[in-house]
Amino acid sequence: MSISFALGAVRPPDQMPDRLACNWMLISAALAVGFHCFHLPVWLSGFAACILLWRFFIENHAWRVPPRWVRWFLLLLTALLVSKQYGTLLGRDPGVAYLTLLVSLKILEIRSCRDYLLAVFLIYLLLLGALLFSQSLLTGLYMGLLIVLTTHTLILLNRPQPLTYRQSLRLGLTLCLQALPLLLIIYLLFPRIQGSLWGLPQDAFSARSGMSEQVSPGSINRLYNDDSIAFRVTFAGERPPQHDLYWRAFVLSDTDGRAWQRHQGTGDGRTNWRYRAKTPAVGYTVLLQPHQQRWLPALDLPAPLQRNVRMIEGYALAAVTPVHYVRRYHLTSHLRYTTGPLSANETAHNIHWPIKPSERITSLLQEWHQTTSSPAEIVRQALRFFNKQPFYYSLTPPLLYGDALDTFIFDTRIGYCEHYASAFVALMRLSGIPARLVVGYQGGEWNAAGDYMIVRQSDAHAWAEVWLQGEGWARIDPTAAVAPERIELGASALRQLSAQGATIGQLSISDAKRLISPSWLRHAWQHLSWRWDAINSGWNVWVMDYGREAQFQLLKKIGMETPNWLSAVIAMIAAIIFSLLLLSALWMHRRKKQDPVVKLYNKFCNKLAKAGLARAPTEGPLDFSRRSIQERADLRDPVLRITAEYIELRYGYFSSTRLNHFRQRVTAFRIP
Amino acid sequence: MLKPSVEQIVDYAAPSSMRQNVELLLTHVNKIIIGRERPVRLALACLLARGHLLIEDLPGVGKTTLAQALAATLGLDFVRIQFTSDLLPADVIGVSIFNTQDNRFEFHPGPIFSQLVLADEINRATPKAQSALLEAMEEKQVSAEGKTYALPQPFFVIATQNPNQQIGTFPLPESQLDRFLMRIDIGYPDFEAERMLLQGQDRRQLLHQLKPAIDQQSLLLLQHSCQQVHCSDALTDYVQALLQASRNSSWLRCGLSPRAGMALTRAAKAWAYMAARGLVLPEDIQSVAPSVLHHRLQAQDPQSSRPEELVRKLLESVPIP
Secondary structure (H helix, E strand, C coil), rough: CCCHHHCCCCCCCCCCCCHHHHHHHHHHHHHHHHHHHHCCCHHHHHHHHHHHHHHHHHCCCCCCCCCHHHHHHHHHHHHHHHHHCEEECCHHHHHHHHHHHHHHHHHHCCHHHHHHHHHHHHHHHHHHHHCCCCHHHHHHHHHHHHHHHHHHHHHHHHHCCCCCCHHHHHHHHHHHHHHHHHHHHHHHHHCCCCCCCCCCCCCHHHHCCCCCEEECCCCHHCCCCCEEEEEEEEECCCCCHHHHCCCCCEECCCEEECCCECCCCCCCCCCCCEEEEECCCCCEEECCCCCCCEEEEEEEEEEECCEEEEEEEEEEEEEEECCCCCCCEEEEECEEEEECCCCHHHEEEEEEEEECCCHHHHHHHHHHHHCCHHHHHHHHHHHHHHCCCCCECCCCCCCEEEEEEHHHHHCCCCCCCHHHHHHHHEEEEEEECEEEEEEECCCCEEECCEEEEEEEEHHHEEEEEEEEECHHHHHHHHHHHHHHHHHCCHHHHHHHHHCCCCCCCCCCHHHHHHHHCCCHHHHHHHHHHHHHHHHHHHHHHHHHCHHHHHHHHHHHHHCCCCCCCHHHHHHHHHHHHHHHHHHHHHHHHHCCCCCHHHHHHHHHHHHHHHHCCCCCCCCCCHHHHHHHHHHCCCHHHHHHHHHHHHHHHCCCCHHHHHHHHHHHHHHHCCCC | CCCCCHHHHHHCCHHHHHHHHHHHHHHHHHCCCCHHHHHHHHHHHHCCCEEEEEECCCCCCCHHHHHHHHHHHHCCCCCEEECCCCHHHHHHEEEEECCCCCCCCCCEEECCCCEEEEEEEEHHHCHHHHHHHHHHHHHCCEEEECCEEECCCCEEEEEEECCCCCCCCCCCCCHHHHEEEECCCCCCCHHHHHHHHHHCCHHHHHHHHCCCCCCCCHHHHHHHHHHCEEHHHHHHHHHHHHHHHHHCCCCCCCCCCCCHHHHHHHHHHHHHHHCCCCCCCCCHHHHHHHHHHHHCEEEEECCCHHHHHHHHHHHHHHCCC
């Protein structure tokens, strides 16, 4: 089927479409509204569904279209309800909600054929609105399906003679597939202008995000049950061991004794983020999901750097603008390193503790100082303290009140990484050792199906850094002293263990491993979900991450020295014209595509033509052979045989064996 | 060494007994019509394709003789209707006469109830009489006074006419022309043939001596076999290209009808069969096209070109696909 068929006879404008077309229109409208029900309030989707149902009865059970005053009433009612729900009619959410209701109302009041067509175009618009909410692979697939269905509805509405829904679906699919090359060209080359004009309304970014840049007790805990993906990492070389995977997001050194935040002062004055690496670099690529903030996770410690990325306090990376879209960046990191000396200013800042310690803490610290004066030894003492004393790891610790530090260390003794890290930093600072809190992610899940690491929100982690003479900033994870399972097996293992009732910190690693070893069913499920995630990751890399930079790189690759939006437009128009030419050439070629018998016969005729015996276009094979023989009696035998075989193949019955004979004979035919 | 000819190599030859029948028919007729092999062959092809034949030529070239020779050779019962300006339809179809003994009307079949009807000088009759032939030719039946009478099988009409320019002629309406599968002309014999004609026996005597070459069963079988000749897609493409070209041309008043296309294929099948070939070739189409299309094509400007030239022009404008 071709486009001309689709555009062929069009229904006369005064003739109403048949019931099949109307019902398909309702189906596509319902599916398009259904697409939005994930983010619309339930009452609103229900309202739209009721209106469509009403239309269904009008179409199929001869109900009457409601009178004008009812329609006006419904229109005002929807405007009122939407603005009541959202407080405004502007912005993404109320806008789409209002659009959904208006489209349903338009469908309700359809009277003429023109109205039907208008409704179909409104359905397309409604589909487009779904992109404001999600751009995932599944959304794309669902949208593709709905576009085919809506196109099919449009065809049904336009055809004057009845077309079965199968024929029309096929035609719709063909049309959409034919549009694919154009879609690809426009996707790749349409200028990607950055700015508010093209941006989403502000409320589009208010959705849930990952970690906030301020940590108070409980802020990481809330992520533990969040299985959504924070970022994915592909390693260039070998993957570092699990216990070395500390993904630094940001460093917190300002505290009021309870909550921690990033250093608000003049910074630690460093512009030169250098360190001495002790191990070779690890290269990797991070594919970060949008989190609406600036921090960019990196493996300890990242080496500087690429465009649009800054290094901020404590070797953490930050983007210039908040990460609203999927972002991909390449980095190299070193896992063992020595940072340089600390300035007096920095030292003072990093040993500051705003609250006077309780007596129990003072005596504990005095006890440590009596045995040793070396900071490294005090660190070891502190870790030993966490390890030997009955500290427990739990995701649901009791609430801390009063002097939180004192209560935690001596009374409750139940907490998770954030408690241990902040308590540890507090103890270090009180002992006069510069220390700070690092927040990020630890570990991750290796996706064997795609050879990359998945780091989820639930892998969020907090640890400490202390500054030691000769070593510089050193990573200390007190959680590892309390619950080694967290570091060795990961956050998800921890959750499974606590779900099975095991006390965390009491089991050996091998026992814990055995306890959570997956059943074959779970194993298979895991493999499936890995594969699905690999597909999604590919979608993110190839589709979502394709932005201005990637477009300019593509333009450079096709030979444009200094790409800008104008060159993108030129390239796009050229590509469209070229592909249209190519398509029409292909089409012409297909029309002209000869069957092999004719092709071979023409070859034979060409051979004779070179000997001065050209066949006239209106000369039949028999006449031509007679004439040829008259002119060249020596060729009688081969000419007769070839002509006879040609006649049999072309005007008799075709057989592939005969074709082979024919081919051999024509190929062997020589004119002496 | 026996050198092969294309006809010998191609398998789709008709059975030899059939071929002999065709050859026999041709030699019989050629004994009477000397030196005009092509018109004779075309006339026979037309009859084998179950079509009606229109012979148009000057008086005295042997139109009637050809018709009589065909009738005699095919062993058909033959009647000749001389068309004149005062001929009435009842003179052709028949008439109901009141039978006083039985007290009812009795239908007396007219001359058309024969296997081979020679409508001589058909364009001398009025259109009313001409149209009496119409139903008979297409439907192979006759309606008179509310009753339908089937015509005998096989049923052929061979009509002859003088060129329309002559005085006292009524040109055949186009609808009736379309019912003739072929329109042929005989033309003058060449010098040698004419000499033989002049020196030989009287044609009329020879006609009386002519024995039927085949029986009616064989004739029906021959007609049936002709339609079994294979017509491939490639050939249909060619026929369609010709039809399209005629419809798109600027120099024709109107394009060829689908019936013309069917006639072309049918005639070409018979032509191929007579050449002892089991499949139709473009050459067959080209051979029969002048006769089949001649009376179906009209030039935009009738003064400028003759029908023969129109067919030639059409064939030359369409390459064989």
